Amino acid sequence: xxxxxxxxxxxxxxxxxxxxxxxxxxxxxxxxxxxxxxxxxxxxxxxxxxxxxxxxxxxxxxxxxxxxxxxxxxxxxxxxxxxxxxxxxxxxxxxxxxxxxxxxxxxxxxxxxxxxxxxxxxxxxxxxxxxxxxxxxxxxxxxxxxxxxxxxxxxxxxxxxxxxxxxxxxxxxxxxxxxxxxxxxxxxxxxxxxxxxxxxxxxxxxxxxxxxxxxxxxxxxxxxxxxxxxxxxxxxxxxxxxxxxxxxxxxxxxxxxxxxxxxxxxxxxxxxxxxxxxxxxxxxxxxxxxxxxxxxxxxxxxxxxxxxxxxxxxxxxxxxxxxxxxxxxxxxxxxxxxxxxxxxxxxxxxxxxxxxxxxxxxxxxxxxxxxxxxxxxxxxxxxxxxxxxxxxxxxxxxxxxxxxxxxxxxxxxxxxxxxxxxxxxxxxxxxxxxxxxxxxxxxxxxxxxxxxxxxxxxxxxxxxxxxxxxxxxxxxxxxxxxxxxxxxxxxxxxxxxxxxxxx
Numbered sequence: 001x002x003x004x005x006x007x008x009x010x011x012x013x014x015x016x017x018x019x020x021x022x023x024x025x026x027x028x029x030x031x032x033x034x035x036x037x038x039x040x041x042x043x044x045x046x047x048x049x050x051x052x053x054x055x056x057x058x059x060x061x062x063x064x065x066x067x068x069x070x071x072x073x074x075x076x077x078x079x080x081x082x083x084x085x086x087x088x089x090x091x092x093x094x095x096x097x098x099x100x101x102x103x104x105x106x107x108x109x110x111x112x113x114x115x116x117x118x119x120x121x122x123x124x125x126x127x128x129x130x131x132x133x134x135x136x137x138x139x140x141x142x143x144x145x146x147x148x149x150x151x152x153x154x155x156x157x158x159x160x161x162x163x164x165x166x167x168x169x170x171x172x173x174x175x176x177x178x179x180x181x182x183x184x185x186x187x188x189x190x191x192x193x194x195x196x197x198x199x200x201x202x203x204x205x206x207x208x209x210x211x212x213x214x215x216x217x218x219x220x221x222x223x224x225x226x227x228x229x230x231x232x233x234x235x236x237x238x239x240x241x242x243x244x245x246x247x248x249x250x251x252x253x254x255x256x257x258x259x260x261x262x263x264x265x266x267x268x269x270x271x272x273x274x275x276x277x278x279x280x281x282x283x284x285x286x287x288x289x290x291x292x293x294x295x296x297x298x299x300x301x302x303x304x305x306x307x308x309x310x311x312x313x314x315x316x317x318x319x320x321x322x323x324x325x326x327x328x329x330x331x332x333x334x335x336x337x338x339x340x341x342x343x344x345x346x347x348x349x350x351x352x353x354x355x356x357x358x359x360x361x362x363x364x365x366x367x368x369x370x371x372x373x374x375x376x377x378x379x380x381x382x383x384x385x386x387x388x389x390x391x392x393x394x395x396x397x398x399x400x401x402x403x404x405x406x407x408x409x410x411x412x413x414x415x416x417x418x419x420x421x422x423x424x425x426x427x428x429x430x431x432x433x434x435x436x437x438x439x440x441x442x443x444x445x446x447x448x449x450x451x452x453x454x455x456x457x458x459x460x461x462x463x464x465x466x467x468x469x470x471x472x473x474x475x476x477x478x479x480x481x482x483x484x485x486x487x488x489x490x491x492x493x494x495x496x497x498x499x500x501x502x503x
Contacts, residue, residue, distance in 0.1 A: 039396040043493035044126050046394060046407050049453030050482045050489055051128060053405075054108075054135045056419065056451055057479050059100060059170065060090035060142070070424050070449040074170035075100070078157045078177050079145075088157055088179070091142035095344075095478045096417040098170040099163050102146065102155035102191045103241050106198040107285040108479040109139035110257070111354070113201035114291075115487030118358050122494030123486075132486060133205060140202045140216060143195055147219055151226050155191050156180035160240050166433035167441040169422040174431055180236045188234025190243045192227035193250035194288075196220045200257040217261060224254050245287040248276040253288035256295050271296065277303040279313045281320035281329045282340060283351040285480050290317040294359045298366065312371075314359060319372035321352055322385060327372050335398040335463040336388060342473040346403065346458040349393060350484035353386035357491045360386075383500045390488050393455060398463045405477075406452040413446035414469045416476035420451040421469060441469055455481045 056068045059075040078100070079088030091100045092108065116123060116132050123129040146154040159178040166175050182188035199220035203213040228251065233243050252275040259267035283290040294317075296310035303310060319327040321338065333339050340348045360379035363369065369376035388396070395401060395408045402408030405415055415421070422440045425431070447469075454477035459465040466474050492499060 039391050040496075041391065041394045041396075041408065041492075043390075043394075043489050046404060046453075047126055047128055047486065047489040047493050049404065049407055050455065050485050051131045051135060051453065053451060053453035053455070053477065053482050054092070054112075054138075054479060056454070057092045057094075058090075058138060059093055068452075071419065072171045072424075072427070074098075074173070075157065075177065079154075079179070081177060081179050082154075086148070086154070087145055088142075088154055090138065090145065091157075092139060092479050093170060093419075094480075096415065096472070096476045097158075097160070097163050098168075098173050098175070098418060099158035099160050099240075100142075100156060101237055101241050102153070103194055103237060103243070104285045104478070104480055105139060106143065106191065106194040108483040109136055109143070109198040110194065110201050110253075111351075111480065111483040112136045112139070112486065113198065113205045114358075115354070115483070115490065116205045117201070118361070119487045119490040119494070122490040125494050126490060128490070136202050136205055140199060143199065144215065144219060147195065147223060150222055151230070152181065152183045153188075153192060153195065153223070153226075154179055154181050155188060155234065156237060166431070167418055167422070167436040167439075168431045168433070169419040169425065171419075171427065172422075172425050172429050172431050174433065182234050184230060186234065186236075187226075187230035187232040188236075189227045189231050189247035190250045191234055191237075192223045192230075193247065193254040196223035196227060196254040197250070197257040197288075199223065200254070200261045204261050220254075220258060220261075224258055227251060227254060241285070243286055249278075249288040249292070251275060252277055252292045256292040260295060268299075268301070272301050273304060275304055277308075277310070277313060279308075279316035279320070281317065282348060283317070283355055284347055290314065290355055293317065294355055294362075297359070298362055311368075315370045315372065318356070318359070318370045318377065318382060321356075322372075322377065322381070324381075325372040325375065325377065331461060333459065333461055333463045335392065335459075337392045337397065337459065337463065338389060339459075339461040342457075342460055344457045344476065344478050344481060345460075345473075346393060346455050347478065347481045347484060349389045349458065350455065350481055350488060353389045353488040354484050356382040356386040357488055380500050386488060387492060387499060390485070390492060393458070393485075397459070399459075399465060401465075403456045403458055403465070405454040405456070406450050412454075412456050412467045412475060414444075414467050414475060415447060415451045415454050415456065416469050416472040417447070417451050417454070420449045420454075421447040423448045444468065451477065453482065455485055457481075 079086040094104045162175045199216040203216035206213045255267045255270045293310045293314040297314045319325045320329040360382040363379040393403045401410040
């Protein structure tokens with residue numbers, strides 16, 4: 001999420017000539033596909049730490065086994081400002097602020113659940129499946145509170161404009177916990193559908209807990225019906241989370257997850273006869289088409305109108321991303337990183353890596369290739385590119401540095417994050433918001449609390465990165481960057497040198 005007072009680029013000075021030479025060499029390797037096997041990192045450590053970041057984003061009453069010792073209970077009166085008080089404690093702060101946004105929170109949960117389903121053996125082998133399941137449940141428990149009433153959902157807690165005027169850790173925030181909602185009079189198709197997807201995917205994760213899974217599934221069905229029957233974009237999360245892509249992708253995404261969880265024909269009928277789908281080159285909290293298409297590729301379904309199969313559209317996504325296909329659309333930096341836009345750009349890196357690894361596994365099982373026109377692309381090439389993207393974030397980049405806090409070589413020390421950059425204060429400490437930026441945001445020094453595992457927004461389109469708190473486009477982390485990374489890191493940790501070769 002971008003903050004209004006921060007610059008949008010990550011340009012830095014010094015050493016440009018050397019970096020350009022290194023970048024050009026790396027770019028040549030990326031284009032040829034030779035870079036993926038050249039580097040290796042402690043992927044298990046990166047996986048463990050990426051989960052810790054999500055725990056640092058928790059709101060509400062923290063559990064006795066809380067592993068982030070500088071975090072405490074926060075948002076304990078969330079819901080108090082409702083006409084009839086409700087309990088909206090829990091959930092996640094999305095990024096470096098203290099607001100709980102419904103759309104990115106639900107997408108974080110959906111993609112975490114998908115990782116737990118797609119890479120369950122790898123997460124088990126790494127000893128992290130339990131932690132991922134706990135992270136999912138932290139989100140779904142909160143969502144169930146938000147969607148307790150039919151055709152109604154609390155979709156945001158906290159006034160973002162007032163929140164952004166105070167630089168303070170969530171445990172001591174004095175800003176109002178304003179509530180935002182959708183209902184029959186003020187619909188929000190994207191948020192309702194994304195939340196339905198999150199609950200349906202999570203119900204699959206928790207199938208062994210039949211009562212809990214049933215609660216999740218029943219609520220997913222109701223939210224999907226609400227989304228379908230009240231078609232309108234909710235603008236209440238703008239300008240921070242505006243749905244630029246519209247709601248058709250979320251409707252397909254939700255129906256896909258409900259079909260995956262239930263195999264009911266009603267969802268298959270919507271997917272094949274009513275849903276609108278499109279070939280795109282991006283997967284993110286706002287645009288879900290490639291995720292749904294990859295999930296549907298094994299089911300031999302055609303998109304609405306029957307002109308293209310979902311397999312073809314999934315292939316089109318791959319062909320648009322890979323730099324060595326004739327249909328390449330996505331910009332790749334000189335150092336080899338996907339770059340779509342400044343501000344949380346790392347989500348496109350981790351999201352593409354995750355989708356490529358999931359899709360490659362199915363392609364191998366089905367003995368199929370990606371078809372870019374008449375050119376076949378082997379599953380191994382998808383894994384190779386996915387590994388290269390993750391390796392870039394871990395340190396295989398022109399600057400030779402990690403973009404993950406607390407991991408690897410020269411990791412970031414100034415994440416744009418209120419909790420990490422503010423010293424632990426006693427409960428009840430009164431914070432002067434006017435002074436808070438001068439006290440804790442502006443000083444050029446490492447954060448007092450390490451935000452372990454946070455993946456930064458990342459470098460700009462020229463591979464430049466500034467490790468400064470005020471460069472939010474570079475240094476602000478987001479929950480969905482990490483949720484998309486967890487599956488990819490699990491695959492890299494579990495399969496090691498065999499990742500590229502085969503499943």
